[in-house]
Amino acid sequence: MFAFILSRILQALPVMLTVALISFAMFAYVGDPVAIMLGQDFTEAQRDALVRELGLDQPFFVQFAKFVVNAAQGEFGLSYRLSRPVAELIAERAPATLELAFCAAALALLVGVPMGVYTGLYRNSWLSRFFLTFSLIGVSLPTFLIGILLILIFSVWLGWLPSFGRGDVVQLGWWSTGFLTWSGIRALILPSITLGLFQLTLIMRLVRAEMLEVLRTDYIKFARARGLPNRAVHFGHALKNTLVPVITIAGLQLGAIIAFAIVTETVFQWPGMGLLFIQSVNAADIPVMAAYLLLIALVFVVINLVVDLLYYAVDPRLRVERGAVRGA
Amino acid sequence: MAALLEVRNLRVEFPTRRGVLTALDGVSFDIAAGEVLGVVGESGAGKSMTGAAIIGLLEPPGRIAGGEIRLDGQRIDNLPYERMRRIRGKEIGAIFQDPLTTLNPLYTVGRQLVETMQVHLGIGAAEARRRAIGWLEHVGIPAAAQRVDSYPHEFSGGMRQRVVIALALCAEPRLVVADEPTTALDVSIQAQIIALLKRLTREKGTAVMLITHDMGVIAETADRVAVMYAGRIAEIGPVREVVKHPRHPYSVGLMASIPPLDRRVERLAQIEGAMPRLSAIPPGCAFNPRCPHAFDRCRAERPELLEAGATRAACWLYDPASEKHVPESAIHG
Amino acid sequence: MAAPAFVRAFDSDLWWSFRRSPVTVLSAVVALVCVGGALLAPLLAPHNPFDLASLNLLDAFKPPAWAAEGDLAYPLGTDDQGRDMLSAIMYGARVSLLVGVSAVLFSTLLGVALGLLAGYLGGAVDAVLMRIADIQLTFPSILVALLVDGVVRAALPREVHDQVALFVVIFAIGISNWPQFARTVRGSTLVERNKEYVLAARVIGLSRLRIMLTHVLPNVLGPVLVIATLSLGFAILAEATLSFLGVGVPPTQPSLGTLIRIGNDFLFSGEWWITIFPGAALVAMVLSVNLLGDWLRDALNPKLR
Numbered sequence: 001m002f003a004f005i006l007s008r009i010l011q012a013l014p015v016m017l018t019v020a021l022i023s024f025a026m027f028a029y030v031g032d033p034v035a036i037m038l039g040q041d042f043t044e045a046q047r048d049a050l051v052r053e054l055g056l057d058q059p060f061f062v063q064f065a066k067f068v069v070n071a072a073q074g075e076f077g078l079s080y081r082l083s084r085p086v087a088e089l090i091a092e093r094a095p096a097t098l099e100l101a102f103c104a105a106a107l108a109l110l111v112g113v114p115m116g117v118y119t120g121l122y123r124n125s126w127l128s129r130f131f132l133t134f135s136l137i138g139v140s141l142p143t144f145l146i147g148i149l150l151i152l153i154f155s156v157w158l159g160w161l162p163s164f165g166r167g168d169v170v171q172l173g174w175w176s177t178g179f180l181t182w183s184g185i186r187a188l189i190l191p192s193i194t195l196g197l198f199q200l201t202l203i204m205r206l207v208r209a210e211m212l213e214v215l216r217t218d219y220i221k222f223a224r225a226r227g228l229p230n231r232a233v234h235f236g237h238a239l240k241n242t243l244v245p246v247i248t249i250a251g252l253q254l255g256a257i258i259a260f261a262i263v264t265e266t267v268f269q270w271p272g273m274g275l276l277f278i279q280s281v282n283a284a285d286i287p288v289m290a291a292y293l294l295l296i297a298l299v300f301v302v303i304n305l306v307v308d309l310l311y312y313a314v315d316p317r318l319r320v321e322r323g324a325v326r327g328a
Numbered sequence: 329m330a331a332l333l334e335v336r337n338l339r340v341e342f343p344t345r346r347g348v349l350t351a352l353d354g355v356s357f358d359i360a361a362g363e364v365l366g367v368v369g370e371s372g373a374g375k376s377m378t379g380a381a382i383i384g385l386l387e388p389p390g391r392i393a394g395g396e397i398r399l400d401g402q403r404i405d406n407l408p409y410e411r412m413r414r415i416r417g418k419e420i421g422a423i424f425q426d427p428l429t430t431l432n433p434l435y436t437v438g439r440q441l442v443e444t445m446q447v448h449l450g451i452g453a454a455e456a457r458r459r460a461i462g463w464l465e466h467v468g469i470p471a472a473a474q475r476v477d478s479y480p481h482e483f484s485g486g487m488r489q490r491v492v493i494a495l496a497l498c499a500e501p502r503l504v505v506a507d508e509p510t511t512a513l514d515v516s517i518q519a520q521i522i523a524l525l526k527r528l529t530r531e532k533g534t535a536v537m538l539i540t541h542d543m544g545v546i547a548e549t550a551d552r553v554a555v556m557y558a559g560r561i562a563e564i565g566p567v568r569e570v571v572k573h574p575r576h577p578y579s580v581g582l583m584a585s586i587p588p589l590d591r592r593v594e595r596l597a598q599i600e601g602a603m604p605r606l607s608a609i610p611p612g613c614a615f616n617p618r619c620p621h622a623f624d625r626c627r628a629e630r631p632e633l634l635e636a637g638a639t640r641a642a643c644w645l646y647d648p649a650s651e652k653h654v655p656e657s658a659i660h661g
Numbered sequence: 662m663a664a665p666a667f668v669r670a671f672d673s674d675l676w677w678s679f680r681r682s683p684v685t686v687l688s689a690v691v692a693l694v695c696v697g698g699a700l701l702a703p704l705l706a707p708h709n710p711f712d713l714a715s716l717n718l719l720d721a722f723k724p725p726a727w728a729a730e731g732d733l734a735y736p737l738g739t740d741d742q743g744r745d746m747l748s749a750i751m752y753g754a755r756v757s758l759l760v761g762v763s764a765v766l767f768s769t770l771l772g773v774a775l776g777l778l779a780g781y782l783g784g785a786v787d788a789v790l791m792r793i794a795d796i797q798l799t800f801p802s803i804l805v806a807l808l809v810d811g812v813v814r815a816a817l818p819r820e821v822h823d824q825v826a827l828f829v830v831i832f833a834i835g836i837s838n839w840p841q842f843a844r845t846v847r848g849s850t851l852v853e854r855n856k857e858y859v860l861a862a863r864v865i866g867l868s869r870l871r872i873m874l875t876h877v878l879p880n881v882l883g884p885v886l887v888i889a890t891l892s893l894g895f896a897i898l899a900e901a902t903l904s905f906l907g908v909g910v911p912p913t914q915p916s917l918g919t920l921i922r923i924g925n926d927f928l929f930s931g932e933w934w935i936t937i938f939p940g941a942a943l944v945a946m947v948l949s950v951n952l953l954g955d956w957l958r959d960a961l962n963p964k965l966r
């Protein structure tokens with residue numbers, strides 16, 4: 001088990017290093033960081049001092065190594081735009097994005113999986129057709145339009161829910177949460193739906209396709225032939241077998257949710273990392289972009305690891321193969 | 329003695345875009361308690377379809393469109409799903425073809441046995457587990473007490489088919505429908521599995537409907553045999569008679585195509601042509617286009633099963649009223 | 662040798678399956694209306710939204726023609742500048758379509774070329790290219806497009822950037838989508854490479870490049886056509902998303918995404934039509950293209966049905 005985790009981490013290292021290289025290249029070669037940091041007026045001496053301070057006079061590999069070491073400690077320098085440490089900016093914004101992503105993912109899974117199971121089991125029912133049509137719309141509407149439509153209906157016309165911001169947040173240490181206040185929870189509703197709707201329809205379609213596939217297998221027919229009740233056949237035998245592909249896609253989608261949060265946060269002026277990122281892209285604020293890129297890569301690597309561990313828990317066949325690897 | 333299973337004029341249809349296909353047409357046979365009925369025929373002849381209809385698990389859109397199936401005199405072909413479910417596993421067990429795909433890969437074999445027995449026998453978990461181990465021993469799995477917690481992929485194909493047999497028999501059904509139980513196995517394993525099936529069913533007095541295209545298995549195991557062709561029964565009778573003295577021209581061809589062990593032959597006999605598709609079954613006898621003895625009546629009128637010596641054959645040759653009535657000896661020339 | 666896939670694609674089977682599917686026919690009609698309206702905007706549009714002289718601020722914020730205060734001269738209403746929404750949408754769709762088609766062409770060329778190289782040469786070239794594709798595919802493509810856009814923005818001086826912004830967006834979206842093409846083409850190439858006709862071509866001494874272009878390429882074009890169609894919907898959406906985020910096409914050439922972003926500011930004051938109509942146009946365009954792509958995929962792969 002431990003060896004398995006270790007080997008996965010080792011596999012992820014090249015990916016992280018590649019992304020770090022791209023980040024670093026952006027950082028070091030795009031634009032002129034020295035000129036940007038010094039502003040309009042500076043002397044040649046000031047310039048040289050800053051170049052030395054930033055270590056820009058050192059060889060490429062030394063610079064890159066320093067970048068990696070710093071990055072590993074969460075040290076990304078100052079934002080060009082806000083002149084504050086990037087790490088601080090991100091730490092400030094992360095809770096907003098993570099809470100939003102969590103709600104969206106929970107919505108996608110808790111609604112998407114049952115809808116998928118239902119449409120898979122009762123493929124010709126009226127409700128299934130409705131769900132499928134609905135999912136087609138979910139796939140074709142761009143995220144920002146969903147947000148705009150929700151705002152138009154629920155904020156502008158009906159006036160039920162807030163259309164921007166997080167509402168009142170409660171500070172728990174460095175973490176700010178919107179879960180503990182009524183206005184915080186109300187503020188989460190529309191952005192979560194906006195962000196989760198696409199993934200919801202995707203997961204529903206995936207679960208449906210997998211259910212249809214699994215229901216055709218011999219072991220499901222055999223489970224029926226053994227006279228097991230429908231509930232046991234559908235949920236005990238069929239659903240569990242659809243889990244492996246569902247976990248893969250759901251994991252990847254969780255990553256996509258964090259990325260698509262950029263759009264949702266822009267629509268709802270949600271003070272998270274995505275909004276920070278888009279403001280940085282607009283302002284060509286390279287340090288923030290580089291840090292964000294690395295952070296997203298890290299999130300994906302972690303998600304992949306979790307997905308692998310979940311496989312391990314669900315599918316006994318993998319345990320044996322890995323056991324063999326471990327023994328070797 | 330009343331038969332355990334009676335199938336009368338069973339008709340199974342598949343509605344398709346191009347019209348309704350009749351997959352089984354007028355299939356009738358009995359299985360007595362403790363009897364082994366072999367069902368043979370080419371692929372697509374309707375053997376598996378018959379088995380699926382009996383356990384009530386026809387693939388949609390297939391449906392029983394006519395006839396009756398009775399178990400112990402009680403009709404089971406028109407039961408609601410839930411009542412039929414209680415019969416499946418409990419009264420009628422099933423064994424499928426490929427043991428590699430028949431077991432759920434995500435559960436231990438013990439769990440699959442336990443759940444089956446708990447559903448049908450109303451026993452506690454501990455008792456079910458004890459019996460599960462007993463069944464594994466019974467079907468010849470070594471170290472059953474440890475293997476009960478193994479997953480299917482940890483067994484070989486032959487061992488898995490033993491597990492499948494245990495699953496089919498664990499609620500002690502009175503009839504087992506075994507659909508090609510050895511086809512997917514290594515030749516060396518086949519005999520063992522058949523021997524096991526034979527031994528267990530004999531011990532428990534379980535009747536078996538053994539579906540296979542392997543005449544060797546039938547000759548070895550069955551008491552009686554039904555030959556199917558294009559969704560109909562061509563001939564049915566005691567296994568020895570059908571193998572040694574087939575009456576229906578199709579059975580004759582089928583038996584002649586089996587290589588004899590006792591002498592060398594230059595060429596195996598083969599039946600010209602191919603079995604018709606379900607959408608193109610000729611009128612009259614389904615076999616008439618390929619039959620060397622076909623005459624006008626065969627092309628116009630469909631034969632019922634007729635007494636033909638020791639067996640019964642759906643062939644006009646055995647109707648004394650036919651214009652071309654041929655005594656059985658003639659077609660063996 | 663069998664006829665190449667793209668030749669088979671246009672024979673009567675395809676036409677037959679097209680006419681059999683009402684959804685597909687409807688999609689095609691909608692797509693044609695969108696494309697036609699966009700291409701012929703200068704001829705068909707009732708107003709020229711970019712002719713500042715013709716704008717009348719008194720006509721600003723007119724609701725659609727069917728509303729009480731609507732004006733038949735502006736069937737879908739006007740925006741804050743008094744621009745006719747219908748005309749703005751037609752011109753906007755032109756930009757959206759231009760960027761979408763160009764980006765897809767770019768990623769098709771890049772992906773097909775790299776995929777052929779990887780599949781045909783194999784070895785280190787293959788390993789490096791596919792590894793890059795793998796890493797890029799881990800990230801959602803919209804993020805890749807955003808990053809590329811951001812980096813170019815940082816690398817170029819502001820004035821230069823504004824002039825080439827359109828190309829930057831095309832480049833960013835194109836770059837974010839090449840791995841799909843490369844993977845498919847590589848896969849098909851690996852299959853085709855070992856077929857006898859390719860071996861035969863090698864035996865008679867044709868050069869590798871020639872074999873790839875004349876023998877392998879025509880046989881992988883079928884799947885490429887399908888991916889390209891499905892990618893077009895994606896590319897149009899990606900452009901709209903970038904423009905909505907304010908990092909896409911320059912405001913001087915507003916696309917549908919830009920229009921939606923501008924309209925978004927007026928959502929709360931009740932002028933919903935400024936954002937909803939461009940949004941509806943975008944959805945109609947993307948949905949019809951996607952449905953056509955789905956149909957094409959199914960029609961070219963009878964096995965999948």
